[in-house]
Amino acid sequence: AQSVAQPEDQVNVAEGNPLTVKCTYSVSGNPYLFWYVQYPNRGLQFLLKYITGDNLVKGSYGFEAEFNKSQTSFHLKKPSALVSDSALYFCAVRDPSSGGSYIPTFGRGTSLIVHP
Amino acid sequence: GAVVSQHPSRVICKSGTSVKIECRSLDFQATTMFWYRQFPKQSLMLMATSNEGSKATYEQGVEKDKFLINHASLTLSTLTVTSAHPEDSSFYICSGSRTGQEPQHFGDGTRLSIL
Numbered sequence A: 001a002q003s004v005a006q007p008e009d010q011v012n013v014a015e016g017n018p019l020t021v022k023c024t025y026s027v028s029g030n031p032y033l034f035w036y037v038q039y040p041n042r043g044l045q046f047l048l049k050y051i052t053g054d055n056l057v058k059g060s061y062g063f064e065a066e067f068n069k070s071q072t073s074f075h076l077k078k079p080s081a082l083v084s085d086s087a088l089y090f091c092a093v094r095d096p097s098s099g100g101s102y103i104p105t106f107g108r109g110t111s112l113i114v115h116p
Numbered sequence B: 001g002a003v004v005s006q007h008p009s010r011v012i013c014k015s016g017t018s019v020k021i022e023c024r025s026l027d028f029q030a031t032t033m034f035w036y037r038q039f040p041k042q043s044l045m046l047m048a049t050s051n052e053g054s055k056a057t058y059e060q061g062v063e064k065d066k067f068l069i070n071h072a073s074l075t076l077s078t079l080t081v082t083s084a085h086p087e088d089s090s091f092y093i094c095s096g097s098r099t100g101q102e103p104q105h106f107g108d109g110t111r112l113s114i115l
Helices: none
Strands: A003-005 A010-014 A019-021 A024-026 A032-038 A044-050 A056-058 A064-068 A073-078 A087-094 A110-115 B004-007 B010-013 B019-025 B032-038 B044-051 B067-073 B076-081 B090-097 B110-114
Touching: A003 A087, A010 A019, A019 A110, A024 A073, A024 A087, A032 A064, A032 A073, A044 A056, A044 A064, A073 A087, B004 B090, B010 B019, B019 B032, B019 B090, B019 B110, B032 B067, B032 B076, B044 B067, B076 B090
Parallel strands: A010 A110, B010 B110
Antiparallel strands: A003 A024, A019 A073, A032 A044, A032 A087, A056 A064, A064 A073, A087 A110, B004 B019, B019 B076, B032 B044, B032 B090, B067 B076, B090 B110
């Protein structure tokens, strides 16, 4: 079984400040983890993924995420937020030990609002 | 990059009409395509998974006779909402993935409004 939680419905941050969007997961084995961003009336855009290797993953638009196995977390971070980063962010997890299915589970989403 | 084109982007139609939504992978072969439904301020709800040339696998609670999915080629999947009613109004999003590869690549979604 696989599950993912995004504990915050909304995150507010001032432009120029660092931002963190939280994600925790639960899988039976080693997880595949993903972050996506969704702008209004658009589909999801892939930001980054963790499959194996370095725990710090760098992605698009200056975002990065750190895989923490002991805390079962994969928080999304950016050193300096932009107003244009305001969007809905989804964390997703897949348990590769689940067999041939490539269906990840998505979190509920976190709305990031960056204030000028 | 991998591009998925979804068409139309918006549909407004009368109750009882059937609506077809197309999802095309433009620069890769999408062995598997996914159809999601998204309610306002909510996460994605997976409706069904389709593999090219075979019948779609529907999630529990999704009526297969209501939401017809066809994945006839490696680059095209269609979702037909049959005899649509106002409660079917929603944002529908498709995605595709290559064989054994991740992540999924998403279309821009279709806003369906049934009057």
